[in-house]
Amino acid sequence: MAKKDPWHSVKQNIYHNNTNCNTGNNIEKENIRQGTGGKPLCQECSRLS
Ligand SMILES: [Zn+2]
Secondary structure, three states, X not given: XXXXXXXXXXXXXOEEEEOXXXXXXXXXXXXXXXXXXXXXXXXXXXXXX
16 A cells, blocks of 8 residues: 555645655654645655555
8 A cells, every 4th residue: 555645844845645655754753744735746756646
């Protein structure tokens, strides 16, 4: 199961939706927010999906 509800980091201008995304997995817990934040999808997530 790779797909997940979108999340993003307050430090990045992109959101993630794939649990295999390294960038998405490396976000520090205190910076994680649920949802897209109105940001574009991460390119790595886009490629993995
Ligand atoms: Zn990503």
